[in-house]
Amino acid sequence: MTDHVILGKGQIGSTVAAILAGRGERVRVLSRSGGPSTPGIEHVKVDARDAAALTAATKGADVIYNCANPAGYHQWADEWPPMFAAILAAAKAHGAGLVNTGNLYVYGPVTAPMTERTPLRSPGHKGRIRIKMWEDAMALHAAGDLRFTEARGSDYFGPGALADAMLGERIVRPVVEGKGVTVLGDPDAPHSFTYIPDVARALIRLGGDDRAWGRPWHVPTAPAASQRDMVDAMARLLGRGPVRVSRMPWWVLIRVVGLAQPAMKGMAETRHQWDGPYVMESHDFTDTFGDEPTPTDTALAETLDWWRARLA
Template structure:
């Protein structure tokens, strides 16, 4: 195994993934530069820069001197992907090439076909949705440049996020965690009893850093260590048990209401129509290749759910 010493990190995005990666790198003594549209407050180990990643020249300047660049950003909503991802992706590739930096991309499972079989890194990139095809095109362009010797790239693919810091656009976000911890009931999407893979935020951050550090990662995609699939009902029941409350009543939110009605006021919700299959059917990923290669294992489900509940309790208490 050849391990490349990495000390200068540039992270695009300061959401739950980017922030967790930055904090982990800072704790081990590396220098970290975080790029985002709004900037942020510097610390001793982390500097924040206000950058629009669609601006190629601005991103090139902000990434100068990087050993590795992490793409932990996403456009603001599904409805913005087709307009914003292409210039962002091109600017990131240019920045990696210009600095001879490794590029670690945070990916998802949209690249695969709609299926109820277990998804692995060997599954065909046969997405039929617009968002899925866009992610396929981004990856294929990046890996083509890798094969041509122009840059080093890898992609870490995860299923739906949960964990500390996940507040919006997630199954265990505001619309579920807050009412559950207040003793209320919840509405969920799709088949609440279908097995579904959920990837824990700290495991995502650890995987990104592992891939950046190890030369065995380059030139291919990896599935982030993810615990065995559970249902949405299992998630809700687990939260109730940890919180010491009675089981919550779960009702199913109709798709027509989300897409046709709520989507009028929140445009990003209209994009959920393309991902409906992920919630109406089993949606299961395997991550054994990562574990067998690098040795990392997913955080046990009960531990991850407990830490998520504790984070939400602190958040709610601080907001009172």
């Protein structure tokens, strides 16, 4: 039986754990807060920035899924370097495969749909941090010190996605509550949104297939749709008429909201993702492994069900 170790118990890590446990696999979830273990899932409290502690906690791992993330953008520079170095050290020590949850920040502003062959040219601080993580891991992979791959998706949404997701507190909740929606950027620009259960299934697929190692993969993602399209689709699924969509100026987010929520200031670096088309392709994954993205209406319906249960 494969020994699966998951770093982080947010929406992605928790979904990976639930899927694996449902298959009868051995699962350990490591997080800073720990928690009570449940049938099929052992929870362990550990600080992923502590290389010695993390190496001890991951002993016996066959595959490590990194689903952890610093709490906010403003913490990336301080937390990612020691945390990812500790993760690499743990995977190397145990000879475990490492599947990293990535994103599209590494590409920076683009004018065409992104593929796994799009150059890593992000000029932004957060993008450069992600590029450095990728390069460090691939150097160890090339040297034969570990097996590494990364699953990259666009803005994640779905059950469990809250304030850290654009399709979360900011957009989905007001639609469910029958209110108008305020969005960032161009509400009509096509944008790729990646469904969290598709991310979890992709991570598991990559961790169990030798064809995955040594390159990035884009998570199967439904065709791009604008923020307004997603709002309209949710309203239709709820049996309601059109929802009012307004646009928040960037200066309000950065100067006003950013005072109370420092992490929001980091959104300025990624505004290109919302001010124009931001589209990714995931044909490589589907062509290689056969997995298709969840249809948008199905994903939105499941997301709405989760929100209605949460708000009830």
